[in-house]
Every structure is written in C-alpha cells, then in structure tokens.
Amino acid sequence: MRFASLLTLQAAALFVLHATAAGQGTPGVDFEPGLVPLTDGVYVYEGPLHLDGEDEIVRTNSLVVVTSEGVVVVDGQDDMEEGRSLIAAIREVTSEPIRYLINASPHGDHVNSNAAFEGAVIIAHEGAHEAMAEAGTSFSEEVGPTLPHVTFQDRMTLRVGDRTLELYHFGRGHTRGDAVVLVPDDGIAFLSELYFNGVFASVGEGFVEEHVSTLRRAMELPAEWWIPGHGYVRDQTPAQLREGLEQYLANITAIRSAVALRVARGESLEEVLAGIDEDLAPFSDLPFYGYLKMSAISGTYRALAEGR
Numbered sequence: 001m002r003f004a005s006l007l008t009l010q011a012a013a014l015f016v017l018h019a020t021a022a023g024q025g026t027p028g029v030d031f032e033p034g035l036v037p038l039t040d041g042v043y044v045y046e047g048p049l050h051l052d053g054e055d056e057i058v059r060t061n062s063l064v065v066v067t068s069e070g071v072v073v074v075d076g077q078d079d080m081e082e083g084r085s086l087i088a089a090i091r092e093v094t095s096e097p098i099r100y101l102i103n104a105s106p107h108g109d110h111v112n113s114n115a116a117f118e119g120a121v122i123i124a125h126e127g128a129h130e131a132m133a134e135a136g137t138s139f140s141e142e143v144g145p146t147l148p149h150v151t152f153q154d155r156m157t158l159r160v161g162d163r164t165l166e167l168y169h170f171g172r173g174h175t176r177g178d179a180v181v182l183v184p185d186d187g188i189a190f191l192s193e194l195y196f197n198g199v200f201a202s203v204g205e206g207f208v209e210e211h212v213s214t215l216r217r218a219m220e221l222p223a224e225w226w227i228p229g230h231g232y233v234r235d236q237t238p239a240q241l242r243e244g245l246e247q248y249l250a251n252i253t254a255i256r257s258a259v260a261l262r263v264a265r266g267e268s269l270e271e272v273l274a275g276i277d278e279d280l281a282p283f284s285d286l287p288f289y290g291y292l293k294m295s296a297i298s299g300t301y302r303a304l305a306e307g308r
Helices: 080-091 126-136 208-218 238-264 269-279 289-306
Strands: 034-039 042-050 057-067 070-074 098-103 121-125 150-152 155-160 163-168 180-183 188-190 225-227
Touching: 034 080, 034 225, 042 080, 057 080, 057 163, 057 180, 057 188, 070 080, 070 155, 098 155, 121 126, 126 150, 208 238, 208 289, 225 238, 238 269, 238 289, 269 289
Parallel strands: 070 098, 098 121, 121 150, 188 225
Antiparallel strands: 034 042, 042 057, 057 070, 155 163, 163 180, 180 188
C-alpha cells in the first residue's frame, strides 16, 4: 500500500491512505510531465499529482541537478510509477548515476517514490525524518517510504563533482521538516512546499506564524530562480516566480493576521469560518480557495488558540 500524502486538513500528524493533497499546484487537464531546463545542467521535473475526486492534474515539482560526478534530485514524486518516470526523464539528459535524493518535504507526494532511487543516499531535515518515521507506523498495513539515511539540523553543504548545494532549515512552515536547497552558482533556490505558485495557501498543519518568518528568511538567499514545490514553472520567468512567491507570502500573512484578530476577539472556530471570506477577499479568486480555506483556517485557529 502506498505511503499516504500528508494532508493539511486536520492536525499536523494526520496521514490518510490515499494521496489526496488537494490544491497543490495550478490545475490543468492537458498537462504533460517532463523536465523544464533552468540553467546548464539544472532542471525542474513537473510531475502529475492525481487528486481523488478531481479531474484536474496538478504539478509536483522535483529539482534535478546534474554534476560531473552524478545527479542530485530534490524531492521525488507521489508514487513509485511517477518516480520511475522522473528517473526516465533524467536518463534522457544524462547517464550519470543518481547519487543523492533530498527529501525537502516529508509529505507523501514528495517521498512515496524514495525506493525507486535505489543506491542513492537520501538526505532530509531531522524533523522530516521524524514525520516520515511516525507516518510509516500510523497504519498497520502501511510500510512507509524508504527513510532518509542522513539528516541535518540547521544547515548542510553538499559537494558533488563540480557543483555545491546548500541545504537550509529556517524553521517550521508547511511542515515541521521543510528544507530549502540553494544551488548558489546557478542562483536557484528550491523551496519545496514552503511555496506553491499560484494557489491559495496550504497551511493546515498550524505553523502559519512560523511559516511567515521561515519564508522571509528563505527569501534573503542570493537567488534569481525561486522554485515552488507545486505549481507552474514551465514558461515562467524568474521575475514571475519571484512575484508568485511574494503573493504566497502575502496570502500566508493575511491568513495569520485575520485569524489572530478574530481569536483575540474571542470568536469560535465556527464564527471565524463564517466571517473569514471578507478578510481574505484579495485571495478568494486563487485556485482551490474553497477547497483549502477550511484546512488553512482551522489549522491556524487551533494553533493560535492553543498558543502553539
């Protein structure tokens, strides 16, 4: 049975039996997965994420860095089949072995394909390792993904051949174990699930207060390309990706501010949900607003009300 995607619909540790992480990426029905070149030897693989009950296909993005001594992949795909499709796409541009797989998010749609990368060393933040280990034992029938072999706490430098990658954990955000991967010589920052391009914010795990500060710290990195974990990269310019990132930060900030104000007034969760549309009007036209609003507001409310 496939390791489930973490949903942001309930508490932080909630896993379900199918990958239904809705709202993750801009929808489309004519989408073809494949590599998107960024700079010489660095690509984004836009893979499909099929949502239960939805006709649209959304994008799960993986970063592919080709070096003189092997390939580094950041984030896999939602299942073994899609992982093998990612590997096949890599084989179209290089025969170098895949040396490392970095799990920048512990959610199933990024780690379910770990076992497909046989022989690669898997790296993740220690919080991501913990989340994946806990999820693998959440259901008696679930085995869970291959766990990371190496973990880091705040920062790690990975040198492979002629390239250097810098791994950062700036704090909790979308999950407790988010990692940001910088390829400094190419000016590329892969933000994984800290950033969804063109989608209403997914912050249901309740870390919205920290997500704001975490994202702001990440945005101080010396990067030109800002790559989201979900959403369009193909045909996007660096300026458009940066604009999308700033919009996502504004969206998260608006959720935090609106819910905090209502919590301070003593409103119940039901009252907050009933009145929040007016507060979030500037973001109500974003894809999946209706689908993700409940989880975003509920997770944020519980975190603020409990003083997490």
